[in-house]
Amino acid sequence: MKFAVIITLKKDVLDPQGKVIEQTLQSMGVNSLKNLRQGKYIELELNETDEKKAHNSIEDMCKKLLVNLIIEEYKIKKI
Amino acid sequence: MKFAVIITLKKDVLDPQGKVIEQTLQSMGVNSLKNLRQGKYIELELNETDEKKAHNSIEDMCKKLLVNLIIEEYKIKKI
Numbered sequence: 452m453k454f455a456v457i458i459t460l461k462k463d464v465l466d467p468q469g470k471v472i473e474q475t476l477q478s479m480g481v482n483s484l485k486n487l488r489q490g491k492y493i494e495l496e497l498n499e500t501d502e503k504k505a506h507n508s509i510e511d512m513c514k515k516l517l518v519n520l521i522i523e524e525y526k527i528k529k530i
Numbered sequence: 531m532k533f534a535v536i537i538t539l540k541k542d543v544l545d546p547q548g549k550v551i552e553q554t555l556q557s558m559g560v561n562s563l564k565n566l567r568q569g570k571y572i573e574l575e576l577n578e579t580d581e582k583k584a585h586n587s588i589e590d591m592c593k594k595l596l597v598n599l600i601i602e603e604y605k606i607k608k609i
Contacts, residue, residue, distance in 0.1 A: 457534075457571050472572070476591055483578045483587055490571035492536050493551070496564040508562055512555055 452497050452505050456513060457526045459490035464522045493517060494530070502529065531576050531584050535592060536605045538569035543601045572596060573609070581608065 460466050466488045473487035495512075499505040509527050518525045539545050545567045552566040574591075578584040588606050597604045 459571065459573065469572075472596070476595060479594065481587065481591060483576045483584070484574065484591075485577050486575035488573045490573065492538065492569035492571040493548075494538065494567045494569065496566070497562045498564050499562045505562070508560065512560060512563075515558065516555060517551070 452499055452502065453530050454495045454497065454505065454509055455528045455530045456493040456495065456509060456517060457490060457528070458493070458513075458518050458523050459525075460488065461522055461524055531578055531581065532609050533574045533576065533584065533588055534607045534609045535572040535574065535588065535596060536569060536607070537572070537592075537597050537602050538604075539567065540601055540603055 469487050469489040472489065473484060476484050476487070495509060497505045497508065499508065506527060513525050513527070514520065548566050548568040551568065552563060555563050555566070574588060576584045576587065578587065585606060592604050592606070593599065
């Protein structure tokens with residue numbers, strides 16, 4: 452079973468890396484760009500047939516290692 | 531208009547960072563984990579009302595700056 456975890460900075464947290472990419476694109480002539488934020492994407496494959504169990508196990512991994520819950524938030528999606 | 535770009539390493543490209551996360555999780559007791567790969571996630575907001583134009587403009591940004599097409603691939607999604 453394959454899942455994707457998308458980890459983004461919380462809305463109010465400054466994203467300097469995203470800002471640099473945004474400014475670079477703008478200086479390259481992209482005028483329509485209004486805002487850009489960068490996050491992380493993790494693709495996981497689990498040996499688990501029960502979707503709910505798999506989901507719970509990923510929640511656990513997020514809380515224990517993958518996500519810094521103070522400044523980041525995450526979404527889990529089956530793919 | 532908001533879009534997400536998901537950038538992942540091509541299948542045959544080694545992902546050492548993902549491997550480290552995978553091994554760390556396994557050593558923390560996650561037995562069901564079979565495979566893990568890490569990628570990048572970029573959220574863009576565009577001042578553009580035409581979805582097709584926006585999509586093309588993002589394709590352009592990917593090719594010119596965001597994605598290393600030799601080792602990475604990307605997906606664009608409207609969000």
